[in-house]
Amino acid sequence: MAAKAPDRRRNNPPSHGTTPPVFLSSSSSGAVKPKQSSRPPDEIRKIFLRTGLISSVTGSSFLEIAPLKLSVSVLGPRPLPRTSSTPFAAQAILTTEVKFAPFASTVRRGYIRDSSERDLGSRLYQALVGAIRRELYPKSRIEVVVTILDSEDEGDDVNTVYIEEGKATVETKFWDAGRSERALGVVLAGCITAASAALADAGIEMFDLVSGGVATSFVDEANSKGKGKGHLVSNKLYVRDPAIAPPGGKTPLATCVLGYMAARDEISELWISGKVGTKNGTTEMDELVDEAIAAARSARGVLNEAAKERVQFIVDKTGTAPPSKGETTDVEMSG
């Protein structure tokens, strides 16, 4: 008798039996507690950024910042779709898309884009659209597709609940206040930096590279509990590129994410969430933005080197110029 044809419509189980995985109990190991980083608050985490990894698209990049891993593909400039709904465009039409892989956040995500992904996509659009010389590419579209492979974000269900509840005064559940903003902020800053590298790799002309920066202001937990205005403003701690776990004994106040063009000193995208006030004539917002700019400046150094790296490789390989440096060098970050 002939063997039964395999069922092609379903994911078939293995033909042999399986045993359920047995995990070590987590209580015995110290893995539950997130490791506190020892870096100073004015230093961003080390960035790994490479370009030109995907050969089938015009430009691509891959970025890693501690747990965050994402890849960016740039397609185009390609002709507009044949549908008559798109009118004549004298400038290139930019489309951005941010997608978390289903396994990217601690809570599993769906395959369809959810609200936070659409939100990140439109913020990324805002950050990049002003930097691209779109007038050079009429009647075409440039697509930026970001796939987030790993992040500290907890998924849209968690974020939505928190955003709906709105204020930091709401008793939060197992996550602490501003947690999702910090996680999404780090993701967005990474998206902006990596997308700039991918656009540069694609050879699309830009006014300047855009680098992303993120900073969070913290206060002492004791101060945040008291509702008095007087002592709330004292001793703020600004952390650049914050990890999801807040520094010990601190409560986050506000998070600022921005896209920054360092050579022109322009901010192309600004996103602040949380509580900011004024003190001594200087607004806390300005201080927070300055911290985020400083973080973006640090990221720009890595971005510059990453953008040059592949071109240098090509130059060395084709021998169009004398090779300047031997191997690629990593850029050490300093605040």
Next chain:
Amino acid sequence: MTSLVVPGQPLGPVSAYIPGPGVHTFNGQIVASLVGQVVTSPQATTSTSTATTTTPPTISVQKPVLTTDEETNATLLPEVSSTVLCRITRINSRQATASIFIVNNHICGDEFQGVIRVQDVRLTEVDKVKIFNSFRPGDIVRARVISLGDQSNYYLSTASNELGVIMADSEMGDPMYPINWREMKSTRTGVVEERKVAKPF
């Protein structure tokens, strides 16, 4: 020794150079807009009978490419007056629709759609032109972009001696060779068909 620049990097004052491709000007500075090598053309001195004028050198940024994919350029777009090679995809009495695949001797990453309207087929006796006697689907045509056109089509013209069909198959599917400026002959059957033929170089 050429060094690499990144977008946003200033290259020099506007007064010292003429900006070429790959750069833009900002705040009186010439700024790179690509990652690549800075190329400066030597400054040209043109002396006329009355005065000697010195044009400043042209500065541009070029992105080097690997030799393997030197011919393809993914960021290439047809512009007005660029010469293109296209394949005729469909025809009707008013226009021939074509798919552009080579722009200025570079293979483009995506094919662009263009149309050759009946009045743009040839330079003289425009009102006697019949599209069916000029192009057939499948012909390879050398044409010039005359307009960016509407949202979907580039407008092309073959109204020049060196523009027109450069490769065509007969109705039987045999390759044809040009015998004069408006006729091509099948290599196998000897049947003559009408085309708007490009002048061979």
